[in-house]
Amino acid sequence: MPDSATPSFTIRPATVDDVDDLARLVRELAHYERDPDAAVATxxxxREALFPREASPAAYAHVAERDGLVVGMAVWFASFSTWTGRRGLWLEDLFVEPAQRGLGIGKALLTELARVCTARGWTRLEWVVLDWNAPAIEFYRSQGAQPLTEWTTYRVAGDALGRLAGGSPS
Structure with missing residues (x-):
């Protein structure tokens, strides 16, 4: 049990009331990752992705709350491994406000996602991290994560996605 000098916080599944905070934290993350114009999600x-009226959610989120304010988030979705034949959890974004770092919030968010995985019998918890983000890399390694250096992430987006979808040659 934490003593009175230990800052307290709560990790919980996000609710529809948290969507403004999630959008705010994603914008803060985009600034931290040196690409503020890329975060266009509102x-x-x-609300539509996490709490749809008639479909399954596209993603899920957990938030960290301290003193009544949302100060961190983990946004994730289920993945699938053809090698294990089981689901996994893909962590899309983990972010804690800079002023709240060092309190164990990031570790608590990651721990909660590991609990989700194990409780559901899922076999993997995976994510990507920018090569230059040394603090994040050090944090993830301290939690037992290992980089998959033999894999390279590829992305098709924008005009290239449109061309690929239309089957037009480059």
Whole structure:
């Protein structure tokens, strides 16, 4: 049990009331990752993706709350491994406000996702991290994560996605 000098926080599944905070934290993450214009998701996007009226959610989120304020988040979705024949959890974004770092919030968010995986019998918890983000890399390694250096992530987006979808040659 924490003593009175230990800052307290709560990790919980996000609710629809958290969508404004999720959008805010994603914008803060985009600034931290040196690409502020890339984060165009709005609270409405999060509401539709995480709390749809008639479909399954596209993603899920957990938030860290301290003193009544949302100060961190983990946004994730289920993945699938053809090698294990089982689901896994893909961590899309983990972010804690800079002023709240060093309190164990990031570790608590990651621990909660590991609990989700094990409780559901899922076999993997995976994510990507920018090569230059040394603090994040050090944190993830301290939690037992190992880099998969033999894999390279590829992405098709924007005009290239449109061309690929249309089957037009480059």
């Amino acid at each position: 609270a409405d996007h999060f």
